[in-house]
Amino acid sequence: MTSTTPPVRPSGAPAAGPAERAAALDAADPLTRFREEFVPSADVVAYLDGNSLGRPTRASVERLARFATEQWASRLIRGWDESWYELPLAIGDRIGETALGAAPGQTFVGDSTTVILYKLVRGALDARPGRTEIVVDTGNFPTDRFVLQGIAAERGATLRWLSPDPDAGVTTDQVADAVGPETALVVLSHVAYRSGYLADAEPITRVAHDAGALVLWDLCHSAGAVPVTLDAWDVDLAAGCTYKYLNGGPGSPAFGYVRADLQAALTQPIQGWMGSDAPFEMGPEYAPHTGVRRFLSGTPAVVGMLAMQDMLDLLDEAGNVAGSDAVRDKSVRLTGFALDLVDELLVPLGVRVASPRDPARRGSHVTIDHAAFERVIPRLWAQGVVPDFRRPDGLRLGLSPLSTSFAEVQVGVEAIRATLLDETASP
Numbered sequence: 356m357t358s359t360t361p362p363v364r365p366s367g368a369p370a371a372g373p374a375e376r377a378a379a380l381d382a383a384d385p386l387t388r389f390r391e392e393f394v395p396s397a398d399v400v401a402y403l404d405g406n407s408l409g410r411p412t413r414a415s416v417e418r419l420a421r422f423a424t425e426q427w428a429s430r431l432i433r434g435w436d437e438s439w440y441e442l443p444l445a446i447g448d449r450i451g452e453t454a455l456g457a458a459p460g461q462t463f464v465g466d467s468t469t470v471i472l473y474k475l476v477r478g479a480l481d482a483r484p485g486r487t488e489i490v491v492d493t494g495n496f497p498t499d500r501f502v503l504q505g506i507a508a509e510r511g512a513t514l515r516w517l518s519p520d521p522d523a524g525v526t527t528d529q530v531a532d533a534v535g536p537e538t539a540l541v542v543l544s545h546v547a548y549r550s551g552y553l554a555d556a557e558p559i560t561r562v563a564h565d566a567g568a569l570v571l572w573d574l575c576h577s578a579g580a581v582p583v584t585l586d587a588w589d590v591d592l593a594a595g596c597t598y599k600y601l602n603g604g605p606g607s608p609a610f611g612y613v614r615a616d617l618q619a620a621l622t623q624p625i626q627g628w629m630g631s632d633a634p635f636e637m638g639p640e641y642a643p644h645t646g647v648r649r650f651l652s653g654t655p656a657v658v659g660m661l662a663m664q665d666m667l668d669l670l671d672e673a674g675n676v677a678g679s680d681a682v683r684d685k686s687v688r689l690t691g692f693a694l695d696l697v698d699e700l701l702v703p704l705g706v707r708v709a710s711p712r713d714p715a716r717r718g719s720h721v722t723i724d725h726a727a728f729e730r731v732i733p734r735l736w737a738q739g740v741v742p743d744f745r746r747p748d749g750l751r752l753g754l755s756p757l758s759t760s761f762a763e764v765q766v767g768v769e770a771i772r773a774t775l776l777d778e779t780a781s782p
């Protein structure tokens with residue numbers, strides 16, 4: 356058990372406590388005013404799950420209501436011609452510009468990440484005839500692994516599994532050792548969903564290309580929180596969620612990216628009218644659209660694409676007022692502060708940090724492990740402290756740069772400490 360007396364500085368003056376430090380960090384935060392742009396939740400005192408479901412912006416609540424009356428009710432079917440039809444590509448371009456470092460014409464919105472993964476992986480395999488292996492890692496998100504297992508069975512491909520350190524993630528050397536003349540595709544997460552490890556996307560992409568393989572990056576835990584420059588990294592394919600750090604709301608459709616010069620050589624298996632070359636010709640045969648539209652399938656989820664636009668506005672505004680590095684800087688400071696508090700308040704109780712300590716190797720969440728966390732989590736949620744739980748015993752603290760305050764981190768870690776102490780006290 357640790358002492359309850361506050362740590363003492365060499366000068367003899369008592370060090371500031373966690374709450375004072377959090378207040379000082381919030382006061383110095385150039386993005387602090389953006390927190391006002393999100394709708395508060397009546398009973399939540401620390402929302403630490405912005406990596407799983409971003410909070411709604413105030414603007415989105417208004418936009419959704421306005422859409423129902425001004426667009427759906429009044430424009431009716433005319434809305435398709437006026438703007439809805441183009442929305443998957445128009446918003447795709449916006450996501451590309453704001454969050455992916457992607458020039459226009461390469462990003463689309465539609466389906467879930469799972470379905471986009473399926474479409475792009477199938478397309479990539481067909482574009483590398485004679486190559487039979489897909490490189491993937493055991494730490495990747497379940498849906499990524501499951502989709503790949505399904506495709507491998509369907510197409511007779513082989514999955515070559517990398518086994519990264521679970522507290523970190525896939526290294527360039529591991530990929531270099533795994534790729535070869537059989538490799539069609541490498542599928543990895545840029546930020547590992549459990550550890551928060553930030554992979555070295557550019558060199559990994561390069562070693563895959565050197566072997567003649569394509570690369571697909573899953574950006575679910577990256578877009579909106581960590582710098583991504585797909586064009587500069589020469590990435591082939593990417594996919595990612597919009598309901599996490601892009602605050603699109605529960606089940607908002609995902610984005611996909613296909614590099615411009617690859618599009619003509621890549622087709623996808625869910626051949627629907629919305630991805631055809633002339634959707635309203637109602638012709639007898641499918642021919643894929645010449646542009647990135649070919650990766651769409653059916654009627655776009657227009658309502659699901661509304662809210663993410665407001666988060667894109669806020670991310671642009673944050674960059675304009677505080678500099679292009681401001682969002683990443685805040686993310687690094689939030690996760691750094693969380694780790695400082697974890698070391699101070701939770702490690703002495705037997706909690707283990709399961710995320711990279713090097714900020715350059717970390718996304719915007721940190722995971723901590725303790726055998727009692729499965730019992731702690733419902734008690735935290737009941738107090739309005741909301742991280743999430745990842746098996747076997749991980750608590751994930753997801754810190755969304757524009758909506759999370761340092762005070763929330765402090766309130767959250769102190770609540771975890773109090774609840775853990777109570778949960779592990781002998782009866």
Ligand SMILES: *Cc1c(COP(=O)(O)O)cnc(C)c1O
Pocket residue numbers: 467468469470496498499544548573575576596609
């Ligand atoms: C959240 C997440 C998903 C979720 O995919 P859905 O199709 O939206 O359910 C997929 N991959 C990764 C890496 C994720 O973090």
